[in-house]
Amino acid sequence: MRRVSRPFRVVTWNVNGLRARIDNVSAYLAEKAPDVLLLQETKVDDARFPKVPFLELGYRVEAFGSGGYAGVAVVSKEPVTDVQRGFAEGPPDQAARILAVTVRGVRIYGLYAPNGTKLGSEAFSYKLAWFRRLRDEIAGRFAADDPVLLGGDFNVAPDDRDVYDPEGLRGTLHVSDEERAALADLCAIGLVDCFRSMSDEAGVYSWYDYRHAAFQRRMGMRIDLLLATRPLAERCRAVVHDEAPRAWPSPSDHLPVEGHFDWPP
């Protein structure tokens, strides 16, 4: 009896406040029913995390949040093991940005990278250092043929195809050479941007500013990513940026980004 590969759908979504978005997230889950949903910017501490809507939809929840800032969660149909909150080693991070679990044999990191605030600021240095620390953790703990998936809001647009106005925005936050190098250094240890493994298309975005009617004007950036090691990336069948929830009432400014895999191989 050979192992039969099945659809394995993993979604990353920065919801910008889970309590403000719980109806949207519930509606999305009821409609799309992914296997795993990675949430960022839940902005809620674990004791106040709204678990019931997820349980009612047949999902398990692991949460990692502190107060009304940052915060991540992993929602899964299947059991999760080896739950890790924050970096695996060293001093605790200054915010809840990392939640790692194992599902169906895949090590999945749900990530909310620092924003960086302003080039040259202390927050910007922290952002670059956070990427180095993440790279070192992944490089130190996994081999290239381990199935590892990093999904989340990376707060970096990987290249000019990923921003609506690459000339006008050159060198600004999310688009700077330093940030792109930090992301490239992470990918260089053996991670593939799943969307880019499927498509060269420009103008596919995961975030649209609330201001300036940016969504209607297609002024966005692709900063929410699924990065996979080769065995998993080779099993990627599609990456879908679902624009529908961005048009719902009271939307998040980010789209859910859906990775479709055949897994296990």
Next chain:
DNA sequence: ATGACACGCCGAGCGTGA
């Protein structure tokens, strides 16, 4: 463009995001 728009903070503007 010091703006815009939205969150959570605990009850009002403010810090923060992207």
